[in-house]
Amino acid sequence: MTNGKGEKPRHLGRGLQSLLGPLAGFDVPDTAGVDETQAAHSFPPDEERDASLRELPLDAIGPNPYQARTVWNEEDLLELTESIRANGIIQPIVVRPFQGRYQIIAGERRFRAAQMAGLAALPALVREVGEEQLFEWSLVENIHRRDLNAIERAKAYQRYLNAFSLTQAEAAERLGEDRSVIANHVRLLDLPEDLRGMLVDGRLSMGHARAILGLPTDELRRKLANRAMAGRLSVRDVERLVRKHVADSGGQKAGARAKPTHILDLEDRLKRQLGTRVAIQTARNGQRGRIVIEFDSIDDFGRIAETLGLGCTEEV
Numbered sequence: 001m002t003n004g005k006g007e008k009p010r011h012l013g014r015g016l017q018s019l020l021g022p023l024a025g026f027d028v029p030d031t032a033g034v035d036e037t038q039a040a041h042s043f044p045p046d047e048e049r050d051a052s053l054r055e056l057p058l059d060a061i062g063p064n065p066y067q068a069r070t071v072w073n074e075e076d077l078l079e080l081t082e083s084i085r086a087n088g089i090i091q092p093i094v095v096r097p098f099q100g101r102y103q104i105i106a107g108e109r110r111f112r113a114a115q116m117a118g119l120a121a122l123p124a125l126v127r128e129v130g131e132e133q134l135f136e137w138s139l140v141e142n143i144h145r146r147d148l149n150a151i152e153r154a155k156a157y158q159r160y161l162n163a164f165s166l167t168q169a170e171a172a173e174r175l176g177e178d179r180s181v182i183a184n185h186v187r188l189l190d191l192p193e194d195l196r197g198m199l200v201d202g203r204l205s206m207g208h209a210r211a212i213l214g215l216p217t218d219e220l221r222r223k224l225a226n227r228a229m230a231g232r233l234s235v236r237d238v239e240r241l242v243r244k245h246v247a248d249s250g251g252q253k254a255g256a257r258a259k260p261t262h263i264l265d266l267e268d269r270l271k272r273q274l275g276t277r278v279a280i281q282t283a284r285n286g287q288r289g290r291i292v293i294e295f296d297s298i299d300d301f302g303r304i305a306e307t308l309g310l311g312c313t314e315e316v
Helices: 016-023 036-042 047-052 074-087 108-117 131-143 150-164 168-175 179-190 193-200 206-212 218-230 235-248 261-274 298-307
Strands: 053-057 093-098 101-106 121-126 278-282 289-293
Touching (some): 074 108, 093 108, 101 108, 108 121, 150 168, 150 179, 150 193, 150 261, 168 179, 168 261, 179 193, 179 206, 179 261, 193 218, 218 235, 261 289, 261 298
Parallel strands (some): 093 121
Antiparallel strands (some): 053 121, 093 101, 278 289
């Protein structure tokens, strides 16, 4: 993907540190027993940073509207809270001005712990960014956090794809990721809600979940997930059972081929734009084929028709 000037897209693979430059790239110690004077000396000299570093009241700061994290580890938060009570905030959070207040770009965990510690104010780096840039920075920062669970990360990828109308290949290039990493996470969103919960709380691993997705129905997926938990099956055991089921049920049609990456990306874009399941089937020569768009009801058909600009009001 290129912009209007024919330039290559920027890479965001190093996360928020690469986006904010020296403002977020401090090499700040995160250990207890460091007083504020020592912490200040660990900051590299930077005029832009010094000009934007402020002490802000907590009640003037709001959360990030694009925060990908939905689960906060209470034990970790309590541990950070005790550290802040003992040593204060060592590393500033990053915020932007918004409607007379501030919104968090990065550092919401520190902000929450500061609230729990009863602080009235905390150090913050103030950056002037627009809504789209805030959205992108926030998603990139969250996507690259090591402790996001697999479903949070999958949702962050999906929001990123939707927000900027990117294919998985384009998103992978901008994020400095493998396309397979994005594809494998986004596929997890095809799991039913109860199986997603099992993945979030650790009863299923991502390897188990990916293997289970090889089954054609949610009912079969639930049965195998429960069997995997009850029998403590390995990922290889689950993969073997999925292959056996596919073989016993006739598997794919004879001569079926794996879809090329660009076809998978097109399917993904159509799915997101139409909000329904879409399959692209091509002939072996790649010169002809068909697009299958599924709908679940007459109302759903009307919605898809409107999205396509057909304005169809008659019954199917």
